[in-house]
Amino acid sequence: MKKNIRIGDILWSVIKYVSLIFFGFWAVIPIVSCVITAFKTDAEYQNTSVMTLPKNFLNFDNFVKAFQQANMGRAFLNSIIVMIVVLIVSVIVGTQLAFVLTRFKFVGNTFIRNLYLFASLLPAVAMQVTVYNIMSSLQLVNHLYGYIIMMCGTDVISIYIFIQFLENIPTSLDESAIIDGASYWKIYWKIILPLLKPAIVTACILKGVGVYNEYYCANLYLMDDDLHTIATSLYTFVGPMGSKYNLICAGVIISFIPALIVFLLFQKQIYSGITNGAVKG
Amino acid sequence: MRQEKGMIAWAKSRKGQQFFTIVGFMIIPLALLLIFTYFPFAEMVKFSFYKMKYTTPVDRRVFVGWQNYLDVFRRKDCFGALKLSIYYMVGAILQLFLALYLATILSFKVKGGNLFKGLMFFPYLINGIAIGFIFKFFYTRGFVFDTVLTWCGFDPANLPYWLKDQAVNNWALVGTSVWRYLGQAMVLFVGAIMSVDAGMYEAAELDGANKFQIFRYIILPSIKTIVTLNVILSITGSLSAFEQPFVITSGANGTGTYFVIMNKIAHTSQKVGLASAMAVVLLLIIFACTILQKLFFKYIFRNADAEDESYAAKKQRKKQEKALVKAAKLEGKKV
Numbered sequence: 001m002k003k004n005i006r007i008g009d010i011l012w013s014v015i016k017y018v019s020l021i022f023f024g025f026w027a028v029i030p031i032v033s034c035v036i037t038a039f040k041t042d043a044e045y046q047n048t049s050v051m052t053l054p055k056n057f058l059n060f061d062n063f064v065k066a067f068q069q070a071n072m073g074r075a076f077l078n079s080i081i082v083m084i085v086v087l088i089v090s091v092i093v094g095t096q097l098a099f100v101l102t103r104f105k106f107v108g109n110t111f112i113r114n115l116y117l118f119a120s121l122l123p124a125v126a127m128q129v130t131v132y133n134i135m136s137s138l139q140l141v142n143h144l145y146g147y148i149i150m151m152c153g154t155d156v157i158s159i160y161i162f163i164q165f166l167e168n169i170p171t172s173l174d175e176s177a178i179i180d181g182a183s184y185w186k187i188y189w190k191i192i193l194p195l196l197k198p199a200i201v202t203a204c205i206l207k208g209v210g211v212y213n214e215y216y217c218a219n220l221y222l223m224d225d226d227l228h229t230i231a232t233s234l235y236t237f238v239g240p241m242g243s244k245y246n247l248i249c250a251g252v253i254i255s256f257i258p259a260l261i262v263f264l265l266f267q268k269q270i271y272s273g274i275t276n277g278a279v280k281g
Numbered sequence: 282m283r284q285e286k287g288m289i290a291w292a293k294s295r296k297g298q299q300f301f302t303i304v305g306f307m308i309i310p311l312a313l314l315l316i317f318t319y320f321p322f323a324e325m326v327k328f329s330f331y332k333m334k335y336t337t338p339v340d341r342r343v344f345v346g347w348q349n350y351l352d353v354f355r356r357k358d359c360f361g362a363l364k365l366s367i368y369y370m371v372g373a374i375l376q377l378f379l380a381l382y383l384a385t386i387l388s389f390k391v392k393g394g395n396l397f398k399g400l401m402f403f404p405y406l407i408n409g410i411a412i413g414f415i416f417k418f419f420y421t422r423g424f425v426f427d428t429v430l431t432w433c434g435f436d437p438a439n440l441p442y443w444l445k446d447q448a449v450n451n452w453a454l455v456g457t458s459v460w461r462y463l464g465q466a467m468v469l470f471v472g473a474i475m476s477v478d479a480g481m482y483e484a485a486e487l488d489g490a491n492k493f494q495i496f497r498y499i500i501l502p503s504i505k506t507i508v509t510l511n512v513i514l515s516i517t518g519s520l521s522a523f524e525q526p527f528v529i530t531s532g533a534n535g536t537g538t539y540f541v542i543m544n545k546i547a548h549t550s551q552k553v554g555l556a557s558a559m560a561v562v563l564l565l566i567i568f569a570c571t572i573l574q575k576l577f578f579k580y581i582f583r584n585a586d587a588e589d590e591s592y593a594a595k596k597q598r599k600k601q602e603k604a605l606v607k608a609a610k611l612e613g614k615k616v
Contacts, residue, residue, distance in 0.1 A: 012492055016386050020397045023383060027401045027464065030415050033425040037418070050418075051428045093313075096306035104303055112311070119318045121571060123521040125540050126560035129547045130321040130328060133335055153313035178295075184302040213408035216527075220548070231408040245418050252411040259406040267399065274465060275472030 038062050038249040045246040062250035066237075070251055074226060075233035076258075082148055082229060083211050087204050089152045094203065098162035099192050103174065113163075120156040127154075128220060135221060147221045151211060158203035161276065165199035166192070205266070205273035212259065230255050329558035334551040349558035359559055362539040365451060369522040369538070372455035373515035376463050381508070383463075384470035385496055398471070402464035413528030416457045420444050420529075447535045454525045454536055461525075466511065473504040505582070513574045517567050539563060 037045065039054040041061070067073065101109060131150070132141075140146025173195075174187050182190070215231035222228065228235075234255055237248045263270060291297045329349050333342040353359045383401070387394050407415075419425045420443035431437050443453045477500065485495050501508075523540040526532050532541035539559070547556035 024397050024400045027404060030419050034415055049428060050424045093310045097310040100303050100306045106303055125523050127321055129556045129560050130324040131317060134321055150317060153317035184298055209406060215408060215410050231410050234410045248414050252414050255411050256407045263406055271468050274468050
């Protein structure tokens with residue numbers, strides 16, 4: 001009996017590690033192939049198999065060229081501006097809305113919550129068919145601020161996170177502040193906002209990843225070369241350079257390096273952000 | 282005069298302050314919600330009855346009644362494209378099982394668990410266009426995928442063109458989708474499994490339950506909410522599959538999903554009316570699916586809840602037994 005269990009355990013460990021290694025490989029090979037290719041010179045790229053290692057892992061020529069050709073410095077700047085403004089606005093607006101919806105009883109409270117619930121079901125790509133029309137009639141197309149306003153406006157997940165979090169904070173704190181004569185603004189600013197810190201971190205991570213990687217609307221609404229974000233700057237490589245994969249791979253790697261750094265630094269927060277953000281249902 | 286004073290007094294009162302806070306805090310988010318979600322939604326329904334381009338002035342749009350809707354069902358490229366959702370649904374189900382399996386492994390002590398978790402999760406953080414390039418490169422004839430398969434002993438001459446051959450190209454795209462989201466789903470499940478009371482595993486192991494039994498009777502019941510949510514999301518997600526075909530093949534060679542085609546009709550052919558009708562049709566399907574699934578799961582879990590209760594009772598009993606065993610051991614030591 002005891003022996004049986006042991007054999008089962010050993011077998012299970014073997015299966016466990018084989019699956020992990022298999023899926024680890026599976027996840028990593030597309031990226032590794034990209035890294036290998038990015039370090040190859042043009043001649044090397046044309047004459048060797050894609051999975052042959054490059055002669056020189058310090059050959060950064062492709063990275064420099066890709067960075068310049070796709071104007072990625074400018075693109076990074078744009079992405080950072082968009083991200084900072086969108087995050088600040090959606091945190092302020094979202095926490096205020098959640099504060100009002102969870103702390104006050106008024107006619108239409110449930111109705112407004114349902115409006116957001118329904119909005120979360122609408123697929124973004126489908127909505128852009130007509131949002132495009134509105135953006136152009138409001139003269140917001142081809143301006144960074146227009147894109148920023150739109151990105152602030154289509155935010156449901158963080159509002160959910162804030163509402164959920166606030167509902168679990170007892171109201172006794174605000175009540176005692178009210179007795180002390182504090183205004184609602186003070187309660188929001190001095191009590192609610194600091195309490196919401198973990199929820200804000202979660203929302204910023206989810207929203208930040210989303211904004212940094214957003215390309216569909218950026219491509220639709222920011223046509224000028226100066227207005228490219230990091231994701232859309234990669235479109236430079238479509239067309240004439242479409243088969244120079246050593247250059248393209250370098251561009252691709254540059255585009256995800258910031259995400260990689262953030263991931264390595266904030267792994268725990270990102271994982272818990274993903275977990276917390278999903279419980280909205 | 283008096284009335285004015287009354288107003289000011291009211292504004293200073295609690296009630297008045299409450300009113301201003303509610304209005305002040307909600308006006309911006311609600312305005313944004315209306316401008317970017319509900320107004321476009323109303324416009325979409327309206328446009329779906331017109332024949333128009335984005336540039337057509339308002340007075341020259343032609344009202345065509347249900348014509349666009351009839352076209353959605355008649356045109357081969359529109360409604361037929363929903364067939365492709367089946368590929369993505371299969372992929373989503375596969376992804377769900379794999380994610381559950383890997384999450385179960387990673388929730389317990391494993392060497393290098395964090396590394397594997399990180400490796401599998403990272404693809405989720407790469408932007409869509411980069412994914413497009415990575416996989417165009419990956420699937421090119423004789424490139425990465427073919428090389429890897431050759432290592433595994435496949436004959437490179439027999440391998441298909443992954444993105445061109447209609448027998449495999451949709452599976453290739455589904456594969457990238459799974460590659461991208463598997464880690465995210467896995468992390469989600471790890472989080473859910475970790476929140477299960479660790480004492481339950483100990484109790485089960487003490488009872489001699491094997492790994493599968495632990496999964497079936499402890500893990501699965503405690504994470505069913507999140508699994509349900511995932512199933513609902515994956516079905517609506519498959520219906521609206523867009524990103525992978527859009528960035529990798531641009532919908533060429535029979536990979537154009539419903540939304541890829543809708544996107545082309547709206548922004549390339551500028552048939553806004555038809556595209557709006559397509560969007561409305563799919564939205565209705567998604568709503569119907571969501572409601573049906575919610576009802577379905579409600580029906581299923583109606584019985585499962587009872588099962589859970591008996592499980593809780595069982596757990597209680599196990600705890601008591603465990604305590605008894607401990608007590609017995611202690612007594613044994615004393616003796």
